[in-house]
Amino acid sequence: MATFGRQSIAIAGMNIRSIPQRLWMSLSTVVAIALVVAVLLSFLAMANGFRKAQASAGAADIAILMRDGASSEINSVASRDQAALVGEMTGVARAGGKPLISAELFVIVDGTSRSNGLRGNLPLRGITPTGIALRHGIRITEGRVFQPGTNELVVGRAVVREFVGFEVGKTLRLGQSTWTVVGVFEDGGTVRESELWADAGVVQSAFDRQNFFQTIRVRLTSPAALPALKAAVAADPRVQLLAQSEADYFAEQAKASGGLIQALGWPLAIIMAIGALAGALNTMYSSVATRGTEIATLRAIGFGGFPTFVGTLAEALFLSVVGGLVGVVAASLIFQGFSAKTLSANFTQVIFTFQVTPGLCVTALILATVVGLIGGFFPAIRAARLPIVGMLGDQ
Amino acid sequence: MSDFSFQLRKVSKRFVKGKETITIFDNLDLDIPAQDYVAIMGPSGSGKTTLLNVLGGIDQVTSGEVLFNGQRVDTLNEGQLSRWRAANVGFIFQFYNLMPVLTAAQNVELPLLLTKLGSKDRRRHVATALDLVGLGDRSKHYPREMSGGQQQRVAIARAIVSDPKVLLCDEPTGDLDRTTADEVLEILALLNREHSKTVIVVTHDPEAANHAKRTLHLNKGIFVERTKLA
Numbered sequence: 001m002a003t004f005g006r007q008s009i010a011i012a013g014m015n016i017r018s019i020p021q022r023l024w025m026s027l028s029t030v031v032a033i034a035l036v037v038a039v040l041l042s043f044l045a046m047a048n049g050f051r052k053a054q055a056s057a058g059a060a061d062i063a064i065l066m067r068d069g070a071s072s073e074i075n076s077v078a079s080r081d082q083a084a085l086v087g088e089m090t091g092v093a094r095a096g097g098k099p100l101i102s103a104e105l106f107v108i109v110d111g112t113s114r115s116n117g118l119r120g121n122l123p124l125r126g127i128t129p130t131g132i133a134l135r136h137g138i139r140i141t142e143g144r145v146f147q148p149g150t151n152e153l154v155v156g157r158a159v160v161r162e163f164v165g166f167e168v169g170k171t172l173r174l175g176q177s178t179w180t181v182v183g184v185f186e187d188g189g190t191v192r193e194s195e196l197w198a199d200a201g202v203v204q205s206a207f208d209r210q211n212f213f214q215t216i217r218v219r220l221t222s223p224a225a226l227p228a229l230k231a232a233v234a235a236d237p238r239v240q241l242l243a244q245s246e247a248d249y250f251a252e253q254a255k256a257s258g259g260l261i262q263a264l265g266w267p268l269a270i271i272m273a274i275g276a277l278a279g280a281l282n283t284m285y286s287s288v289a290t291r292g293t294e295i296a297t298l299r300a301i302g303f304g305g306f307p308t309f310v311g312t313l314a315e316a317l318f319l320s321v322v323g324g325l326v327g328v329v330a331a332s333l334i335f336q337g338f339s340a341k342t343l344s345a346n347f348t349q350v351i352f353t354f355q356v357t358p359g360l361c362v363t364a365l366i367l368a369t370v371v372g373l374i375g376g377f378f379p380a381i382r383a384a385r386l387p388i389v390g391m392l393g394d395q
Numbered sequence: 396m397s398d399f400s401f402q403l404r405k406v407s408k409r410f411v412k413g414k415e416t417i418t419i420f421d422n423l424d425l426d427i428p429a430q431d432y433v434a435i436m437g438p439s440g441s442g443k444t445t446l447l448n449v450l451g452g453i454d455q456v457t458s459g460e461v462l463f464n465g466q467r468v469d470t471l472n473e474g475q476l477s478r479w480r481a482a483n484v485g486f487i488f489q490f491y492n493l494m495p496v497l498t499a500a501q502n503v504e505l506p507l508l509l510t511k512l513g514s515k516d517r518r519r520h521v522a523t524a525l526d527l528v529g530l531g532d533r534s535k536h537y538p539r540e541m542s543g544g545q546q547q548r549v550a551i552a553r554a555i556v557s558d559p560k561v562l563l564c565d566e567p568t569g570d571l572d573r574t575t576a577d578e579v580l581e582i583l584a585l586l587n588r589e590h591s592k593t594v595i596v597v598t599h600d601p602e603a604a605n606h607a608k609r610t611l612h613l614n615k616g617i618f619v620e621r622t623k624l625a
Contacts, residue, residue, distance in 0.1 A: 006508040017496040297492040300453050301553075302481025302509045304474060388453040389445075392488060392565075 007303050011311025014294070015287065016318050022287055029283040030323040032276035033371055037327025037364045039272055042335050043265020044363065045354040050261060050342065053352035054254035057190035058247035059136050060223040063091075065216040065233065065241040072253065073106040078213045078241060085239050089232040091225035092218045100219035102131030105203045105212075109174045109196065111163035111349070113341075120341070120349045122159060124174060124196045126203030126213070134217055135192065143168040143183030148199045151206070154183035156193035158351035162341055166196075177206040191250070194341070194351040216241065273371050276323075280375025284316050288383045295383055296391035309384035316376020317369065324368025328361045399464070400561055400593040401427040401450055406459030408445055419445050420616035423459070429560070432587040432594045434607035441613045443597040444565055450595060451484050451563045452476040464560075481509040485554030485592075489566035491546040493538040499525065499549045500534035506557040524552035528582055544575030551582055555592070562586065564596040568603050580606045 019026045065086060070076035080103065086092065087099035094100065105126030110119050132138060132145065146152035153174075155166045165172050171180045179198065187193050204210065220226055223245065230243045288295070295308060338354040403425040410417045419442040427433055427450075435443050448454035449461060452468055453476075461469040463483065471479060485506070486492075493502045500521050507517040525531050528548035538546050547567060554562055564583065568576035584606050586592040596603055604610045611618050 003509050003511070010505065010508050014494055014496055021495075293492060294494055297486075297488070297494075298505070299477070300451065300480065300486050301506050302477050303505075304477050389448050392453075392492065 004304065004307055007307035008310040008314070011298065011303065011307055012314035012318075015291070015311055015315035018287075018291065019315070019319075022283070022290060025283045025286055026319055029276070029279045029319050029375075030326060032279045033320050033323025033368050034327035034330060036269055036272045036276045036371065037324045037368050038331040038334070040265060040269035040367055041328060041331035041356060041360060041364045042354070043261060043269065044360045045331065045335050045338075045356045046340065047259075047261035047265065048357060048360060049340075049352045049355040050350065051254040052355055053189060053191045053193075053350060054250045055247070056188065056250075057192050058245065058250035060245050060247045061220045062134055062246040063218050063220055063226055063229055063243045064246045064249050065218070065239075065243045066214075068240060068242050070242075073104075073214045074108070076106075076214045078103060078216050080211050080213070082239055082241060083213065083216050085236060086216055086218060086233065086241070089229055089236075091220050091229035091232065093221045100130060100134060102128055102134050102217045103200065103213040104131055104215050104217060105200055105207070105209055106214040107175075107203060107207050107209075111159065112165065114162055114164055120163070122163065122196060122349060123194065124153075124198060124203060126200035126209075127197050128200050131200070131217065132197070134219055135187070137188050137190075138192070139186050140183050141186050143181070145183055146197065146199055147182075149202065150199065151177055151179045151202060152182045153179045153196050153198050154185055155181055155196050156351075157184050157186045158189075158193035158339070159196060160184055161339060162349075162351050175206050189353060191253075191350050191352070194349060217246070269367065273367060277371050277375050280316060280320065280371055281378065283319065284312065284376050284379035285382065287315060288312060288379045288386070291383075292386060292391045295386050296388045299386070299388045300392060305384040308386075309380045312380035312383040313373070313376040316379070317372040320368045320372025320375065321365070323372075324365040327368065328364060331364070332356045332361070398429055399426050399462070400429045400431065401425065401595075402460075402462040402465075403449075404460040404462070406449065406461060407457045408442065408449065408454075409457045418616055420613070423617070425611070425618070427593065427595065429464075429593055430587065430591050432584070432606070432608040433596070434604035434610040435595065435597045435613055436599065436601075436604055436610055437613035442616055443613055446613065447563050447565055447595065447597045450561075451486060452480050478509075481506060481557070483559050483561060485557070485559040485562045487547070487550050487554050487562060487564040487567045489569040491538070491543070491550045491570075493546055493549060493553075495538050498535050498537055499530060499541070499552075502538070502549055503552045503556050505553060510557060520556050521552075524556040525549075527555070528552045542575070543571050544578060547571060547575075547579050548582065551579070551586075555586060555590070559592075561593045561595065564594065564598075566598055566600075567596060568598065568600050573602075576600065576602065 066076035083103040087101045092099045107124045108121045109124045111122040113120050146154050160166045166181055168181050168184060171178055226245055233239050233241055233243050335354040336356045341349045341351045403423055406423045407421045408419040437443050445454060449456055456469050460467055468479060503521045503524050504517055507520055525534055528551050530548055568579055580603055583594050587594045598604060
C-alpha cells in the first residue's frame with residue numbers, strides 16, 4: 001500500500017508538472033470551470049443576499065398581525081378597533097402602562113431607478129414613533145425622524161443609493177401630496193432599507209385610507225409569549241387576524257423569491273458545467289495521449305495500472321480545483337456587496353446586496369470538483385489500460 | 396533454482412489483423428543463462444523487439460512457456476507482472492524514455508518508489524547509480540539540459556538502481572553517435588562483467604553486438620545463426 005501511495009503521488013506530480021506542456025488546453029479547462037463556478041456563485045450569492053435582507057429584518061419578539069389569508073402586508077387590512085383590542089391582549093409588552101403596538105399602513109409609490117431610469121415600486125410605510133422604536137437596529141444616519149402630522153419622509157439608505165431624488169432636503173410628489181425628505185436610516189442591510197417612512201395619520205389622509213391600516217405590530221413580553229397571543233387572537237371573534245412572529249413572516253417572504261433565484265441558478269450552472277465537462281474530458285484525453293510514452297514507460301518499469309488511474313484523475317482534479325478557486329475569487333471580487341433589486345411579494349422593490357459566504361464557496365468548489373472527477377474518470381481509465389507495447393517507442 | 400535467467404519453450408507469437416494471421420515467431424526455443432550478455436540482431440520486422448517485450452513481460456505469447464529462473468512468467472496476471480518487472484528487470488530504450496519534468500535523480504529514483512526503501516536510502520541508491528554511469532554531478536539536471544548520451548546513461552542508471560538481475564535493452568545506441576554509443580556499450584559490458592547483470596540487447600548495430608558474449612540472429616521468426624564471440 002505504501003508503494004501504491006508513492007506511485008500515485010509520483011504520477012500525479014509528473015502529470016501536474018507537465019501541464020505547461022499543454023498550457024492552452026489546460027487553461028481553457030480552468031477558465032471554463034471558473035466560469036461555471038462564478039455563475040453558480042453569483043446566483044447563490046444573490047439568493048443568499050436576498051434571503052438575508054429579508055430574514056434579518058424579522059425579530060422573534062415582535063409579532064405581526066395580518067388579515068386571515070393575507071400572504072403579505074399589501075394583501076392585509078386591519079382597523080384601529082382591531083389594533084385597540086390586540087393592545088389589551090396577553091403577551092403584549094407595555095411601557096408606561098401603554099401597550100407597545102404599532103398599526104401601520106403599506107402603500108406603493110413610484111421611484112426612478114438610478115441605473116436604468118425606469119420607474120419602480122417603492123413601499124411607503126405609515127408608521128408612528130412607537131413603530132420605529134419597535135424595530136431593532138434602526139439608526140438615523142443623516143437628518144432626523146419625521147415630525148408627526150407633517151408631510152415629511154425618512155428613507156432607507158438603499159432607496160437613496162438606488163433611486164433618484166430621495167436625498168435629504170429633496171421634495172417629491174407621492175400620491176396627491178408633496179413630501180420632503182428629512183432623514184436617512186440604516187438597518188444593517190435589511191429589507192427595511194428599501195422603505196420610505198412617514199407619519200401613519202398623514203399617509204392615511206394623503207392616500208385616502210380613512211381609518212384603516214395594513215398590519216399591526218406588537219412587542220411581545222418575550223418570544224415565548226407568541227403562542228399565548230395567538231390563542232388570545234383566535235379566541236376573540238372581533239379581531240379576525242392571524243399573529244405570527246416577524247422573524248417567521250420575513251423568513252417565509254424570503255423563501256419564495258430566494259428559492260426562485262436558486263432554482264434559476266442551479267440549472268444554468270449545471271448546463272454550463274456540462275460544457276466545462278466536455279472541455280475537461282477533451283483536455284484529459286489529450287493529456288493521456290501526449291503522455292502515452294511516459295505512461296507506458298512507467299508501466300514497463302513496474303508502476304501499476306491503478307496508480308496510473310489515480311495519478312491521471314489527480315491532474316483533472318487539480319485543474320478543476322484551480323478553476324474553482326479562480327471562479328470563487330473572481331465571483332467574490334465582482335459580486336461581494338454588489339447591490340441589486342428585485343420585486344418582493346409586496347410588489348415593491350427589495351434592494352439587497354449579494355452575499356458570498358464561505359459555505360457558498362465550498363458548494364461551488366464541490367461542483368468544480370465533480371466536473372473534475374467526471375472529466376478525469378474516463379481518461380484515467382484509458383491511461384490505466386493503455387497498452388505498453390506500441391507506446392514505448394512513440395517519440 | 397535454475398542457472399538460466401530465461402528459458403523459452405516452443406514460444407509462438409501471432410497477431411490477427413483483419414482476416415489475416417501474422418506469425419512473428421513460431422515454436423521458438425531459447426536459453427539465456429544468468430549473467431549472459433546476448434545481442435539479438437535481425438532485419439526490421441523480424442520480431443526482435445517483440446521477443447524482448449515477451450522476455451520483459453510487457454507482451455504476451457500466443458503459446459509456449461516463458462520461464463525466469465525456472466518459474467513461469469507467461470501465466471502471471473498484469474499486477475503480478477508489474478511486480479515481477481519491478482523486482483527483476485531493468486529496461487533501456489532507444490529514445491531513453493526519461494520523464495521530461497523530472498531531474499536526472501528523480502528519473503533514476505522512479506523504480507525505487509516501487510520498493511519499501513525510505514527516502515534516505517533511495518537517495519543513496521540514486522547517487523550510487525548515477526556515479527556508476529559517470530553522472531554524479533548531473534543529478535539535478537533535467538533531460539533537456541543533457542546530451543543524448545548523457546540521457547541514455549541516466550536511463551541506464553534508472554534501469555540498474557533497484558539492482559535487477561536482467562537488463563533488457565532495445566536499440567540502446569540507436570539514437571547516439573559512434574563515440575557516445577561506445578561509451579554506453581562499455582557501461583553495459585561493465586554491468587555484465589562486474590555487476591553480474593544478464594544483459595539482452597536488441598540492436599542493428601554490429602558494434603553493439605561485438606560487445607556481447609554471443610549474438611542471435613532472428614529472421615522470419617527463427618534463429619538462423621548463433622554466434623559465440625571469443
